[in-house]
Amino acid sequence: MEKVFTIKKLNLKYxxxxxxxDINMDIPKNEITALIGPSGCGKSTLLRTLNRMNDLxxxxxxxxxxxxxxxxxxxKDFDVIDLRTNVGMVFQKPNPFPMSIFDNxxxxxxxxxxxxxxxxxxxxxxxxxxxxxxxxxxxRLKESAKELSGGQQQxxxxxxxxxxxxxxILMDEPTSALDPIATAKIEDLILELKQKYTIVIVTHNxxxxxxxxxxxxxxxxxxxxxxxxxxxxxxxxxxxxxxEYITGRFG
Amino acid sequence: MTYRTQFDSxxxxxxxxxxRMSDLVIxxxxxxxxxxxxxxxxxxxxxxxxxxxxxDFEYSIEKECMRIILREQPVAKDLRxxxxxxxxxxxxxxxxxHAVDLxxxxxxxxxxxxxxxxxxxxxxxxxxxxxxxxxxxxxVNKDINMAKEVIDKDDLVDDxxxxxxxxxxxxxxxxxxxxxxxxxxxMAAKYxxxxxxHAVNLAEWVIFSITGEHQ
Numbered sequence: 473m474e475k476v477f478t479i480k481k482l483n484l485k486y487x488x489x490x491x492x493x494d495i496n497m498d499i500p501k502n503e504i505t506a507l508i509g510p511s512g513c514g515k516s517t518l519l520r521t522l523n524r525m526n527d528l529x530x531x532x533x534x535x536x537x538x539x540x541x542x543x544x545x546x547x548k549d550f551d552v553i554d555l556r557t558n559v560g561m562v563f564q565k566p567n568p569f570p571m572s573i574f575d576n577x578x579x580x581x582x583x584x585x586x587x588x589x590x591x592x593x594x595x596x597x598x599x600x601x602x603x604x605x606x607x608x609x610x611x612r613l614k615e616s617a618k619e620l621s622g623g624q625q626q627x628x629x630x631x632x633x634x635x636x637x638x639x640x641i642l643m644d645e646p647t648s649a650l651d652p653i654a655t656a657k658i659e660d661l662i663l664e665l666k667q668k669y670t671i672v673i674v675t676h677n678x679x680x681x682x683x684x685x686x687x688x689x690x691x692x693x694x695x696x697x698x699x700x701x702x703x704x705x706x707x708x709x710x711x712x713x714x715x716e717y718i719t720g721r722f723g
Numbered sequence: 724m725t726y727r728t729q730f731d732s733x734x735x736x737x738x739x740x741x742x743r744m745s746d747l748v749i750x751x752x753x754x755x756x757x758x759x760x761x762x763x764x765x766x767x768x769x770x771x772x773x774x775x776x777x778x779d780f781e782y783s784i785e786k787e788c789m790r791i792i793l794r795e796q797p798v799a800k801d802l803r804x805x806x807x808x809x810x811x812x813x814x815x816x817x818x819x820x821h822a823v824d825l826x827x828x829x830x831x832x833x834x835x836x837x838x839x840x841x842x843x844x845x846x847x848x849x850x851x852x853x854x855x856x857x858x859x860x861x862x863v864n865k866d867i868n869m870a871k872e873v874i875d876k877d878d879l880v881d882d883x884x885x886x887x888x889x890x891x892x893x894x895x896x897x898x899x900x901x902x903x904x905x906x907x908x909x910m911a912a913k914y915x916x917x918x919x920x921h922a923v924n925l926a927e928w929v930i931f932s933i934t935g936e937h938q
Contacts, residue, residue, distance in 0.1 A: 679796060706798045708935030715799045720727045 474501040476640055476670045477522060482536035484517055484526065484694075491517045493694040495536070499640075504662060504671045506685035506702065508678060510717070513691040515674045519642050522672060523559035524552050541639075557584070560633030564645040566625030568617035568632075573600075573609050576617045576628055580636040595635055602668075603631035604661045623654025627661065634665075641665065643673040647680065659684050678718055682706045690714045730795050734804060737787055738862075741808050741815075744780035745859045748815045748822070751777065752855065752918065755822035755829070756848040759911060762833045767826035777819035781812045800932075807932035811862070814921040814928075818855065821914045821921075828907050828914075835903045841890060844908070847883040847915045850876055854922035862929045873926035874938075880919035887912040 477499035484492035492514045499505050499522075507515035517526065524545060526532045538545045545555055557580075569576050577596040586592055596613070600606035605627040609620070617628055626646060633641055643662070647655040662671060662684055675681050681688050682702060689699040690713075698705065698714040709715045716722050751770050758766040788809050791797065797805055854873050861869035891908055894900040900908075931937040 678798070682798065707802065709799055718798050719801050720730070722726060 473498075475499060476501045476541065478537070478539040478542075480537040480539075482518075482521065482538060483534070484514075484521060485533045486529065487531040490694050492521070495696050497689060497696060497699050499670060499672060500687065501670050502666060502668075503686040504666055504673060504684055505687045505689065506681035507672065507674045507689050507691060508676075508681050508717075509691035509697075510722075511676075512693075514694040515689075515691050516644055518691065519644055519672060519674050520561075522640070522642055523556050523561060525556075525561065527552065557636050558638050559640040559642060560636055560638035561642045562626070562629050562633055562644070562646050565649050566622060566629050568620070568625050568628055570618065571616070572614050573617050573620070573628060574613040577631050577635045580632060584636070596631075599631040599635035600628075602634050602665070603627045604657065604664070605631055621654070623650050623657055626650060626654070626658060630658075630661065630665075634669075638669065640670045640672065643671065645674055645676060648676065655680075678706075690717060692717070727795075730791075730797075730801075733787075733791055733795070734801065737784065737791065737805070737808055740780070740784050740787065741811060742859070742863065744777065744784060744812060744815055745855075745862075747773075747780065748777055748819045749852075749855055749859070751822040752818055752825075753852055755825040756852065758829045759825050759832075760845060760848065762829060764830045764833045767829040770826040771823050774819055774823045777816055781816040784812050785809065803932045803935055807928040810928045811925050814924045818918055818921045821918050824914050825911060828911055832904070832907045835901070835907065841887055841908065843883045843887050843890070844911065844915070847880060847887070847912065850879050850883070851915050851918045851922065854880070854919060855925070858922050858925035858929065861926060862932075865929075865933055867930055867933055870926040870929040874923050877919045877923045880916055884912050884916040 475498040479495055479497050479499075482492055482495040483490070495518060507518060509515050520526050521534065521538065522540075522545075526534065534546065540555060540559070543550060569579060571579075574596055577599050578592050581592060581595050586595070597606060600609065605624060608624060609615075609628075612619075617625065620628060626649075630641070630646075646662075647658050650658065659680065662673070665671060666686075673681075673685065685702045687699065688702045688705040690697045690705065690709075690711075692713060698709055698711045700710070704710075705714065706718060709718065751773055754766055755770050757763070758770065788805050791805060795801070854876050857869055857876075858873045860866070861873065888909065891900065891905050895905050927938050
């Protein structure tokens, strides 16, 4: 199993409040890893730590190691911009920029200095195709992204992440604001994306975790209670707490 | 605080219905075995009629399992329990069918001429009865050791079956048994051997519901 991230003894505090406690886990390449657990368990914090989004939060203190492709992401020499280029993120609520569909997807490559119109055109179209959105928007690339439906906006955000040519895509409850059909489309897309990218997804929907992920990590009050193959977690978890949570006995 | 109280009570109800079905099957099989030993065709006729109740139980429990899967989307121990119940009712129904088979044999044998007593049949009956009871108890008490005991006892049933086969063959060769009677006896022994196998299946599903591992 090839690992993209190796997490060792990760501890994170917001001020005095412990959010993550001694987390040890590996994220395998080209697999979907789901982070589950009740609200406030630390799953979104863990996700955001993987591309150092927590750096933006005041009073956030991190201890321990996270290695991305063997490199320590907290070392002084490590380029955070590079990390965030390689490790893209999709949020709970679709957040298209107030610009055209085309410009939304082209935004990242332009920031990276791509100016050639032909290259930009190709990058945008390919990203939209990979995000299973191109066929629906091919005739209105110049229209505002705000005109798209919620599900289309979320796929646009995925296309925007893909346009940066990342290795990993982090998804923080990407379907929680979507209806069942839009959710199904995103789930199909996630399974498709697995061929090219490593995906880490935070979800409150346990059926979703069971349907799409290869590995599932269960967190509770900042601790990693259990981390195993998804089939094992949902059929015969090793820990009683995991079983109580996934069977809906608490949470 | 515990959630899903309705789901929990549905699961309790499911277990209760499985126990009720098991009780009925145990009663039928015990009566069938005794009717067979004592050649009581009146009792045998009642068992044949009561098989419909066993089939009705299987149908209603199966329907309830499907409903729970649909409505509650169970996982982990809940899913294992429901899967086990779905498999166990099939074995219980088959045991019920064998109670009917044995009862039909009783009716035939009472009418047929000949008498050939084999103590091994009675011994086989006793082991089979005990295996079914133990399997049910292991389910109620979630007791893996009890379930394993059921699996171990099957060797005894198989040994008795082999012994009966040898004795019937010997009796045929020595002309001590009629053709009809020898066939009926072997059929009875085979039904008992199959009942032993179904009891083993029950025990294996009990173990699966507890451990998640099926042998």
